[in-house]
Amino acid sequence: MAEVTLYHWEPNANSGKPMLALEEKGVAWNSHYINMLTFDQHQPEYLAINPQGTIPAMLHGERVLTESTAIMEYVDEAFGGPALMPADPRDRWRIRWWMKFMDQWLGPSFSMIGWCTFIGPALAEKSEQEREAMIARIPLPERRTAWRKAMFAEFSEAELAESRRRVGHGVAMIEEELGKREYIASDQYSLADINIFNSTYMLPVGNPDLVGADKTPNLWRWLRTVYRRPAVQRTWAMGSGRFTDRFIAIMEEFA
Amino acid sequence: MARQSSAPVLYHGGPNGPSLAVLAALEESGLGIECRQVRLIYGERHTLPGIEDSQALDFAVEGEGPVLVIGGEALSESVFLAQYFDEATGGCGLQPPDAYARWQMRMWCRQATERLAPASAYLGNIAWSQRQKLDGLTPAQFTEMVSPIRSSDLRERWQELFDGAVDAAKVEDSKAKVAQFAERVENQLADGREWLMGAFSIADLETYAWLNPMRFLEHDAFMRRDACVAWLDRVGTRPSVAKVLALADQGDPNTIFAPGPEINRWG
Numbered sequence: 001m002a003e004v005t006l007y008h009w010e011p012n013a014n015s016g017k018p019m020l021a022l023e024e025k026g027v028a029w030n031s032h033y034i035n036m037l038t039f040d041q042h043q044p045e046y047l048a049i050n051p052q053g054t055i056p057a058m059l060h061g062e063r064v065l066t067e068s069t070a071i072m073e074y075v076d077e078a079f080g081g082p083a084l085m086p087a088d089p090r091d092r093w094r095i096r097w098w099m100k101f102m103d104q105w106l107g108p109s110f111s112m113i114g115w116c117t118f119i120g121p122a123l124a125e126k127s128e129q130e131r132e133a134m135i136a137r138i139p140l141p142e143r144r145t146a147w148r149k150a151m152f153a154e155f156s157e158a159e160l161a162e163s164r165r166r167v168g169h170g171v172a173m174i175e176e177e178l179g180k181r182e183y184i185a186s187d188q189y190s191l192a193d194i195n196i197f198n199s200t201y202m203l204p205v206g207n208p209d210l211v212g213a214d215k216t217p218n219l220w221r222w223l224r225t226v227y228r229r230p231a232v233q234r235t236w237a238m239g240s241g242r243f244t245d246r247f248i249a250i251m252e253e254f255a
Numbered sequence: 256m257a258r259q260s261s262a263p264v265l266y267h268g269g270p271n272g273p274s275l276a277v278l279a280a281l282e283e284s285g286l287g288i289e290c291r292q293v294r295l296i297y298g299e300r301h302t303l304p305g306i307e308d309s310q311a312l313d314f315a316v317e318g319e320g321p322v323l324v325i326g327g328e329a330l331s332e333s334v335f336l337a338q339y340f341d342e343a344t345g346g347c348g349l350q351p352p353d354a355y356a357r358w359q360m361r362m363w364c365r366q367a368t369e370r371l372a373p374a375s376a377y378l379g380n381i382a383w384s385q386r387q388k389l390d391g392l393t394p395a396q397f398t399e400m401v402s403p404i405r406s407s408d409l410r411e412r413w414q415e416l417f418d419g420a421v422d423a424a425k426v427e428d429s430k431a432k433v434a435q436f437a438e439r440v441e442n443q444l445a446d447g448r449e450w451l452m453g454a455f456s457i458a459d460l461e462t463y464a465w466l467n468p469m470r471f472l473e474h475d476a477f478m479r480r481d482a483c484v485a486w487l488d489r490v491g492t493r494p495s496v497a498k499v500l501a502l503a504d505q506g507d508p509n510t511i512f513a514p515g516p517e518i519n520r521w522g
Contacts, residue, residue: 077354087343
């Protein structure tokens with residue numbers, strides 16, 4: 001039994017970040033799948049681990065760690081294996097800057113669009129009463145607001161338009177960044193690549209209007225490189241449904 | 256055009272908010288980096304010289320925070336600049352030595368920058384920056400002043416400030432978040448510890464920088480939170496912080512505000 005247990009959903013966005021970081025470091029870990037769409041994360045068993053009801057969460061011995069990017073930084077520092085942060089202080093600054101930009105500016109826009117087009121419709125067959133009961137079990141008020149919007153399709157056209165603007169702008173910034181350096185934020189594969197790959201790996205299928213071999217040659221080169229990493233292949237092999245289907249479809253193009 | 260000197264320069268807005276946190280961290284580090292004050296409220300952060308790569312300045316989630324220019328690259332975000340100083344010295348005690356304690360500090364700082372900072376910036380700007388500091392500008396002058404700002408959502412926050420817009424829901428949300436953070440600090444100190452993480456760290460600087468000015472606006476948030484108030488006084492009299500606070504060239508440094516991070520728009 002490994003001393004690390006990760007509670008996670010699919011290899012995608014926040015759940016995928018610590019999954020891939022653990023695989024890159026070669027850390028043995030127990031996988032505990034939390035089905036976000038059946039609200040496993042708000043059941044008492046999981047709330048006993050993380051009272052906030054957010055995923056992922058990681059147990060390392062007696063320690064409980066939350067927040068995907070902070071978990072990744074801990075994994076890099078607490079375990080042996082290849083370093084996922086370079087030694088140079090300025091590169092380290094730049095990696096943190098990009099992770100914050102993704103976590104707090106660009107990521108929420110990806111997320112809003114994803115929740116509007118996938119998460120909400122996936123729960124649409126449930127009765128209003130069932131959905132209200134699911135919302136009532138959510139500990140954090142801002143998450144209750146987010147789930148309500150997704151479940152009852154309450155997104156305004158203005159906020160979706162703003163999210164689309166940010167996605168377009170963010171993709172252009174990543175393309176520019178990858179014209180400066182081999183990887184995001186430094187010339188070494190790092191936590192910034194793991195972070196941003198988890199929100200961009202599906203763009204060739206999800207947003208062919210924004211991303212492609214001709215439209216974004218730097219991003220395309222980087223995606224091809226990261227897709228081929230053995231740890232990335234192992235991580236997405238743990239997924240299911242559309243997440244793995246998309247990964248395989250794009251991988252075939254890069255093969 | 257001649258290249259600017261490559262010696263690093265820290266541009267800051269004076270001793271409050273993220274600029275205070277970074278100035279004090281620099282003082283703690285002992286690094287000899289030149290500091291130059293700019294007037295954030297007049298948009299001067301967007302016309303700095305010697306910058307070839309301005310991406311981190313233009314799209315800082317933090318908004319109008321300090322900017323460190325090294326070799327033509329603009330570096331931003333106060334917590335990460337403080338970490339940079341700590342790591343550039345090989346460790347000057349601003350980050351805990353243990354991986355788990357560092358995770359705790361990062362989590363604390365993330366909560367401070369994501370919840371407290373937008374709330375404090377929203378209330379501080381309404382109280383001290385709205386109109387009175389921009390009053391002398393005509394709409395045309397204001398438009399010209401904000402035209403170098405590349406981030407359209409940051410420009411929008413500037414426009415709201417100039418227009419005197421006040422969103423009652425955001426005010427209520429911000430007041431609640433300030434009170435919650437004061438309570439969080441009070442609870443963290445309940446075991447009698449001197450600093451938030453046990454040993455002094457970036458968490459103390461970042462939290463002080465956003466929470467201290469709220470003592471003058473949100474009195475109720477600090478009522479019966481004696482440990483929190485004593486801690487604020489302790490941070491304020493720490494030599495690095497006291498030295499930086501003395502830099503205030505005019506007026507009360509607690510009133511120095513300019514558009515900060517946005518209040519979470521999703522999730």
